[in-house]
Amino acid sequence: MTAASLYRYVLLRLVQLVPVVFLIIILNFFLIRLAPGDPIAYIIGDAPIADELVADLRSKLGLDGSITQQLLIYLSNVAQGDFGFSYVSRAPVTEVILSRLPATLLLMITQYVLAIAVGIVLGVLSARHQGSALDVTVTAVSVVGYALPVFWLGQMLMLMFSMKLGLFPAQGMMSLRYSMTPVEKVFDIAHHLVLPALTLAIFNLALIARLARANMLQVLRLEYIIFARSKGISERAVVYRHALRNAVLPVVTVIGLNIKTLITGAVLTETVFAWPGLGRLTFDAINARDYPVLMAMFVFVGILVVIANLITDIIYAWLDPRIRLQ
Amino acid sequence: MSGGKSVTALSLLRLVPMPGRIVAGSITLNGRDVSRLSDDEMRGVRRNEAAMIFQDASNFLNPIFSIGDQIAEGIADRFPSKRERRAAVIEALHSVRIPDPERVATLYPFQLSGGMQQRAVIAAATARKPSLVIADEPTTALDATVQFQILRLLEELQTEIGMSLILISHDLAVIASVCSRVYVMYAAEIVESGPTRDIYRNPAHPYTKALLGSILDPLEERKPLTILEGAMPDLSAPPQGCRFHPRCPAAMPICSQAKPPPATISSGHQVNCWLHAEPAVAA
Numbered sequence: 001m002t003a004a005s006l007y008r009y010v011l012l013r014l015v016q017l018v019p020v021v022f023l024i025i026i027l028n029f030f031l032i033r034l035a036p037g038d039p040i041a042y043i044i045g046d047a048p049i050a051d052e053l054v055a056d057l058r059s060k061l062g063l064d065g066s067i068t069q070q071l072l073i074y075l076s077n078v079a080q081g082d083f084g085f086s087y088v089s090r091a092p093v094t095e096v097i098l099s100r101l102p103a104t105l106l107l108m109i110t111q112y113v114l115a116i117a118v119g120i121v122l123g124v125l126s127a128r129h130q131g132s133a134l135d136v137t138v139t140a141v142s143v144v145g146y147a148l149p150v151f152w153l154g155q156m157l158m159l160m161f162s163m164k165l166g167l168f169p170a171q172g173m174m175s176l177r178y179s180m181t182p183v184e185k186v187f188d189i190a191h192h193l194v195l196p197a198l199t200l201a202i203f204n205l206a207l208i209a210r211l212a213r214a215n216m217l218q219v220l221r222l223e224y225i226i227f228a229r230s231k232g233i234s235e236r237a238v239v240y241r242h243a244l245r246n247a248v249l250p251v252v253t254v255i256g257l258n259i260k261t262l263i264t265g266a267v268l269t270e271t272v273f274a275w276p277g278l279g280r281l282t283f284d285a286i287n288a289r290d291y292p293v294l295m296a297m298f299v300f301v302g303i304l305v306v307i308a309n310l311i312t313d314i315i316y317a318w319l320d321p322r323i324r325l326q
Numbered sequence: 327m328s329g330g331k332s333v334t335a336l337s338l339l340r341l342v343p344m345p346g347r348i349v350a351g352s353i354t355l356n357g358r359d360v361s362r363l364s365d366d367e368m369r370g371v372r373r374n375e376a377a378m379i380f381q382d383a384s385n386f387l388n389p390i391f392s393i394g395d396q397i398a399e400g401i402a403d404r405f406p407s408k409r410e411r412r413a414a415v416i417e418a419l420h421s422v423r424i425p426d427p428e429r430v431a432t433l434y435p436f437q438l439s440g441g442m443q444q445r446a447v448i449a450a451a452t453a454r455k456p457s458l459v460i461a462d463e464p465t466t467a468l469d470a471t472v473q474f475q476i477l478r479l480l481e482e483l484q485t486e487i488g489m490s491l492i493l494i495s496h497d498l499a500v501i502a503s504v505c506s507r508v509y510v511m512y513a514a515e516i517v518e519s520g521p522t523r524d525i526y527r528n529p530a531h532p533y534t535k536a537l538l539g540s541i542l543d544p545l546e547e548r549k550p551l552t553i554l555e556g557a558m559p560d561l562s563a564p565p566q567g568c569r570f571h572p573r574c575p576a577a578m579p580i581c582s583q584a585k586p587p588p589a590t591i592s593s594g595h596q597v598n599c600w601l602h603a604e605p606a607v608a609a
Contacts, residue, residue: 246388321436
């Protein structure tokens with residue numbers, strides 16, 4: 001693929017985002033409103049309020065027209081880049097999401113880098129020493145790690161490492177101290193990051209390690225590995241150049257497909273650890289029936305998934321000439 | 327890679343995949359017992375002395391590396407400079423009669439035809455100027471015209487590089503046209519060996535006779551073919567005595583009891599068969 005054709009390909013895929021986002025909005029708009037619960041009930045709580053005031057609030061929030069009318073208004077607003085205001089905080093939704101984004105990105109990138117790096121290394125070592133104590137351990141631990149529910153694992157880690165051992169803080173992203181030098185602040189955030197990142201990483205790590213091991217075992221049995229060996233090159237070159245690059249191809253696909261679980265996993269983990277990111281924002285918005293925030297989150301995740309798939313395809317093409325040149 | 331021949335071929339370069347291993351015997355190449363070398367020394371042998379060509383080149387080329395890269399890595403220690411190495415790669419592709427070698431070096435295996443892929447594998451083997459090339463059914467996956475071209479190429483390279491060629495094949499016509507000396511194997515054991523002419527004109531072992539009897543003769547269409555009853559034995563539990571005795575039309579009581587000793591038919595022509603055993607040994 002030449003630079004020009006790559007550019008055209010990326011552009012085409014980005015244009016395809018428009019109908020995808022359109023569909024995401026329509027589906028989720030109805031889905032959210034089909035769910036039981038009413039934002040008005042959440043806002044007024046148990047207070048005895050006159051029906052006129054409720055009707056007034058309803059019209060102020062744009063919830064008084066028919067559902068199709070509401071959808072059309074919403075679509076035209078979104079087309080102008082306006083995602084509305086949060087029912088709860090009254091702040092513009094875009095602002096709310098952007099303010100929460102860095103915390104989630106930090107958590108996600110940390111855990112995913114950890115899971116990919118350690119997962120591939122463990123998978124490869126496991127495959128190279130099939131049947132060894134390391135292999136047996138990795139296989140057993142990854143089955144367990146893959147099966148554990150994230151919220152339970154988070155609570156157990158919290159119980160163990162912060163309640164019992166007091167090694168890591170259990171809640172939040174930083175300490176409530178004002179006088180911190182920038183360096184102290186970085187360490188403080190890193191300290192808070194350990195448990196939630198670990199909680200999320202274990203699942204992905206288990207998945208990636210198992211996948212890398214299985215692919216590596218399969219590739220190491222193929223004829224082109226024998227051919228590579230027959231050339232007298234080092235075993236390291238055989239394993240890491242010839243086998244690994246072929247074995248990671250399916251891993252790349254799964255990593256790309258799993259980007260979406262980064263957000264769903266974040267909802268649970270961020271809630272357990274009171275991490276001030278998008279996951280908890282989504283959780284709170286669901287509880288409060290904060291429709292504008294929820295809608296914007298779904299659109300955001302939709303775009304993220306499409307872009308993640310695009311990046312996966314580009315990496316795939318870069319790794320595999322059969323994709324790149326056909 | 328199921329047959330005894332291919333496993334034997336891989337064993338020669340100690341390439342049998344796990345859990346396979348060499349249990350007994352020795353392999354002598356250029357005066358050294360290859361089976362006793364360290365893994366590192368063995369890699370040296372593969373780089374400098376002996377190379378291998380395989381049956382289905384499309385499976386033996388790594389799909390994600392260019393042809394040039396796959397040839398270059400085998401000669402990296404000989405040509406440390408990138409430019410010299412590239413020149414050597416082009417030269418190797420040229421020597422296997424690949425047209426436009428500069429362009430082909432940048433192509434990937436899936437962009438080449440089967441015959442071209444096999445030439446590329448041969449180029450990777452001969453680029454190292456080995457003294458021995460082991461070719462395991464190098465033409466079986468190719469159609470007849472390409473088969474002929476590849477065989478001629480191997481013969482020409484033999485004289486150009488001065489390499490010896492071990493050709494593993496079940497194609498009796500191919501063997502007759504390429505080889506000077508033949509080893510007939512049955513169930514992973516050599517049963518007869520000798521100059522090609524002697525083997526074809528004067529086969530001594532019942533298995534060799536049956537093999538030659540299975541050739542279709544275009545001039546004598548009605549000639550009945552020799553048929554061997556039974557199937558190949560399970561090599562993890564081979565028959566006692568002569569491994570061929572359960573299927574042998576001339577089997578005798580002794581054949582199931584003891585391995586036949588080698589007997590000489592004529593100069594350089596040996597057979598392992600009780601039919602030809604010296605009376606003194608048989609007694």
